[in-house]
Amino acid sequence: MSERKRSGKVSRRITAEAIAEKLGVSAMTVSRALNGRPNVNRKTREKVLSAARKYGYTPNHIARSLALRKTETIGVVVPEISHSFFPEVIRGIEDAVYSAGYHLILTSTAEDVNREQDAIMTLQSKRVDGLLISTAQTVTDHSMYEETIRQGVPIVFFDRVVQNIGATCVSIDDEDCCARITEHMIGHGYHSIAHLSGPPTVSIGKGRMKGYKKALARHNMKVRPELIVQSGFHEKGGYVAMERLLQLSPRERPDAVVAVNDPAAFGAIKAIQEHRLRIPQDIAIVGMTDDIRAELALSPLTTIRQPAYEIGKSAAEALIEEIEERAKPGRKIIVQTELTVRKSCGCV
Amino acid sequence: MSERKRSGKVSRRITAEAIAEKLGVSAMTVSRALNGRPNVNRKTREKVLSAARKYGYTPNHIARSLALRKTETIGVVVPEISHSFFPEVIRGIEDAVYSAGYHLILTSTAEDVNREQDAIMTLQSKRVDGLLISTAQTVTDHSMYEETIRQGVPIVFFDRVVQNIGATCVSIDDEDCCARITEHMIGHGYHSIAHLSGPPTVSIGKGRMKGYKKALARHNMKVRPELIVQSGFHEKGGYVAMERLLQLSPRERPDAVVAVNDPAAFGAIKAIQEHRLRIPQDIAIVGMTDDIRAELALSPLTTIRQPAYEIGKSAAEALIEEIEERAKPGRKIIVQTELTVRKSCGCV
DNA sequence: CGCGCTTGTGTTAGCGCTAACATATTTCAC
DNA sequence: GTGAAATATGTTAGCGCTAACACAAGCGCG
Numbered sequence: 001m002s003e004r005k006r007s008g009k010v011s012r013r014i015t016a017e018a019i020a021e022k023l024g025v026s027a028m029t030v031s032r033a034l035n036g037r038p039n040v041n042r043k044t045r046e047k048v049l050s051a052a053r054k055y056g057y058t059p060n061h062i063a064r065s066l067a068l069r070k071t072e073t074i075g076v077v078v079p080e081i082s083h084s085f086f087p088e089v090i091r092g093i094e095d096a097v098y099s100a101g102y103h104l105i106l107t108s109t110a111e112d113v114n115r116e117q118d119a120i121m122t123l124q125s126k127r128v129d130g131l132l133i134s135t136a137q138t139v140t141d142h143s144m145y146e147e148t149i150r151q152g153v154p155i156v157f158f159d160r161v162v163q164n165i166g167a168t169c170v171s172i173d174d175e176d177c178c179a180r181i182t183e184h185m186i187g188h189g190y191h192s193i194a195h196l197s198g199p200p201t202v203s204i205g206k207g208r209m210k211g212y213k214k215a216l217a218r219h220n221m222k223v224r225p226e227l228i229v230q231s232g233f234h235e236k237g238g239y240v241a242m243e244r245l246l247q248l249s250p251r252e253r254p255d256a257v258v259a260v261n262d263p264a265a266f267g268a269i270k271a272i273q274e275h276r277l278r279i280p281q282d283i284a285i286v287g288m289t290d291d292i293r294a295e296l297a298l299s300p301l302t303t304i305r306q307p308a309y310e311i312g313k314s315a316a317e318a319l320i321e322e323i324e325e326r327a328k329p330g331r332k333i334i335v336q337t338e339l340t341v342r343k344s345c346g347c348v
Numbered sequence: 349m350s351e352r353k354r355s356g357k358v359s360r361r362i363t364a365e366a367i368a369e370k371l372g373v374s375a376m377t378v379s380r381a382l383n384g385r386p387n388v389n390r391k392t393r394e395k396v397l398s399a400a401r402k403y404g405y406t407p408n409h410i411a412r413s414l415a416l417r418k419t420e421t422i423g424v425v426v427p428e429i430s431h432s433f434f435p436e437v438i439r440g441i442e443d444a445v446y447s448a449g450y451h452l453i454l455t456s457t458a459e460d461v462n463r464e465q466d467a468i469m470t471l472q473s474k475r476v477d478g479l480l481i482s483t484a485q486t487v488t489d490h491s492m493y494e495e496t497i498r499q500g501v502p503i504v505f506f507d508r509v510v511q512n513i514g515a516t517c518v519s520i521d522d523e524d525c526c527a528r529i530t531e532h533m534i535g536h537g538y539h540s541i542a543h544l545s546g547p548p549t550v551s552i553g554k555g556r557m558k559g560y561k562k563a564l565a566r567h568n569m570k571v572r573p574e575l576i577v578q579s580g581f582h583e584k585g586g587y588v589a590m591e592r593l594l595q596l597s598p599r600e601r602p603d604a605v606v607a608v609n610d611p612a613a614f615g616a617i618k619a620i621q622e623h624r625l626r627i628p629q630d631i632a633i634v635g636m637t638d639d640i641r642a643e644l645a646l647s648p649l650t651t652i653r654q655p656a657y658e659i660g661k662s663a664a665e666a667l668i669e670e671i672e673e674r675a676k677p678g679r680k681i682i683v684q685t686e687l688t689v690r691k692s693c694g695c696v
Numbered sequence: 697c698g699c700g701c702t703t704g705t706g707t708t709a710g711c712g713c714t715a716a717c718a719t720a721t722t723t724c725a726c
Numbered sequence: 727g728t729g730a731a732a733t734a735t736g737t738t739a740g741c742g743c744t745a746a747c748a749c750a751a752g753c754g755c756g
Contacts, residue, residue, distance in 0.1 A: 003557055006681070012498075012499055012500055013499060013500075014740050015741095015742055015743085016742070016743070016744095017743085025705075025706090026706050026707080027706095027742085027743080027744090028704065028705075028706065028707080028743095028744075028745095029408075029704085029705060029706080031743065031744060032705090032743095032744090034702095035744090038703090039702090039704055040703095040704070040705085040706085041581045041704060043701085044704080044705085056495065056499075058469065058472045058473050059473050059742090059743085060414075060473065060475060060741090060743070061470070061473040061474045061475065061743095062410055062413050062419065062475050062741090062742080062743090063414055063711090063741070063743040063744090064742080064743055064744075065410050065711090065712055065743090065746080066408075066410050066411055066414050066710095066711050066712070066713090066741090066742080067710080067742080067744045068711085068743085068744070068745090069711070071410065073453075073474075080439075081433055081438055081439050081442070082432075082436060082439055083435075083437045084430075084432070084640075085432070086435070087429045087430055087431075088430060088456070090429055091428075091429050091430055092457070092739075094429070094454070094456050103453055103455070103470065103474065104453065104454055105421075105451055105453050105454075105457070105701085106438075106442070106452055106453075106454040107442070107446075107450065108439065108442050109454070120408065122409070122451065124406045125406050125407050125408065125409040125420075126409045126410065126451065127408060127409065127410050147404065149406065150360075150727070151360055151361060151404075151406075152360055152361075164725060167754045214533065258590050261513040264452075267618075277511070292432075292640075292641060293640060293641050293644050294645070296641050297644055298646075313740035335602075363711095363712055363713085364712070364713070364714095365712070365713085373736090374712075374735065374737080375712085375713080375714090375736095376713095376715095376735075376736065376737080377734085377735060377736080379713065379714060380714090380734095380735090383714090386733090387732090387733060387734060388733095388735085389733085389734060389735085389736085392734080392735085405711090407713085408710090408711090408712050409713095410712080410713090411712035411713040411714090411741090412713055413713090413741095414711090414712080414713075414714080414738080414740095414741050414742070414743090415712080415713045415714045415715080415741055416713085416714070416715090416741085418740070419712070428728070511718075519732075597756050650703070
């Protein structure tokens, strides 16, 4: 029990062992008292607790994690944090995680595959007990996810999910959503409905495209390939894609647009307005997500409300269940959505 | 070197020591090779690296942290994550932290003092190397911050800062900002300018109030107490506060409103519209923050752009400098702002 | 009154890593 | 070729905690 420290910088922090020494008990007794384990005399426990308070003891979670081989921390990997969707998801995650006594290491990948790989690696180094991932747009190789799971670290995907590798996925039913909102447009009597689509590499992009086509098919409407333009998930892409649609001759031009999400819709709205067309009279448009800006838009955007908070919360809860082995991985959890009708679709 | 594990659950993960054994070298050599330290034979280093790759070795950062007494992790405490300001700040933090090789544990307090205390405690338990804090609205007792600093954990406050306890603060010049935008209103010729104020317990609330009064004073305008209503930082408070102002008799009623931030302004706008008053003709209004919704509002909101990303980035950079002892704590870092003129003030 | 049982506590060792020191090997000047 | 410096590697111990086992004392019970 050497009193020397190796580095000059002496840690001011008191350890459980130091408290033990002061009280003339063993470190183990202190540990037991502090963690509320049984088999500690009431008197002893009180002595320990009051000493801990007195000396400002903060348990060293790092040492604890090393000894117990668990960190009570989960890693979150999101593609971005700027827009309203992910913060809201994170809020849901935070709440669930907090009440289960876990913590949250947040990494964002800026939609970059390399950064995502990097993030997953370092989160593993930090020995997170599990991972919550929404994939970057360009990810196509899933081997790292599989490897992570094989190493015993459960993953729950949310929103942008990866099916078929045995991990639990939490998302909305993209296909159904998009079909519903497309049918809403069909119900309005539009007959030339365009789709600004997401990248086909991402589950959401694929699912929504499928829903769009399905809705058309159900009403015997032809899919016109020139009316499907890939916009991606961001405003800028929506703008560019819409510009492209507006180049079509007036006869070919769509009278309605189903955008893959709200930000893309905002971009499209900007393009439509620049062409001095009216929404919804000249071109109606709807989005999906319910971005906080949707209500404020010049022509308030009809959209599918995607309950970001609930997605985050259920994903976190599912992950913690799997970490604590109270549930098996590989579940599909669908979060309910609802159509939020405003004006951009042509309703009142 | 017992081969038995205590728990049934055997860790599949390979350790540096296991690699050492396989290669017939010592654990130390492996450690040196992996960490790029000098004094390792080139051949040996390559052997180690390729073995590490081959066996899928992930360094155990927990053990490393324990040995080195540093975690390369910083704790972030924010009051909320839903609105556009904090996500943007976090993005700035994330970028700075990522490029310095640190990581980020995020906690949000929901504006609750107890949750904040709790968060700081557990972050300390996790032995974060430093803390980035934006205080909850209701915090008045600063002893925990001081205690944390005394324990050797640097804190950098951002946005909602705590002065005079020796910690570095990163914020905008609240007083100056609010004075500028108030003077902008005075320049428009409004002579009955109200202020929706933040809570006086928070640096921002105090500073902006001061700026508002200063601007009036500079132009020999009287401060009329009935025109100062506390709204807090959120939409709802803005709405309620504005309702109160609208109860005033037409003679006393303000012709312009300076809101403490954009969300409060949005609440106020809602109240104004419900009273069928026009913005800016009947009542002009300005905010501060530049919320993403500001541009989209019916009468696009004139505001002071508060560079959230830069605030996050400089705060994180400052903290890391202090952690690495390249800078001393107690600095005041002011981030520049700019007036963003739109329509709600009466311009154009 | 000796047996097992419960309760309280201590001891030992190990989680996986790395600093500091110790030792072996090579390099090279003169 | 010899001593000193430079390079490469090993050994020991410790970061702060806790599981597993060991042990001591007090308990009731037939």
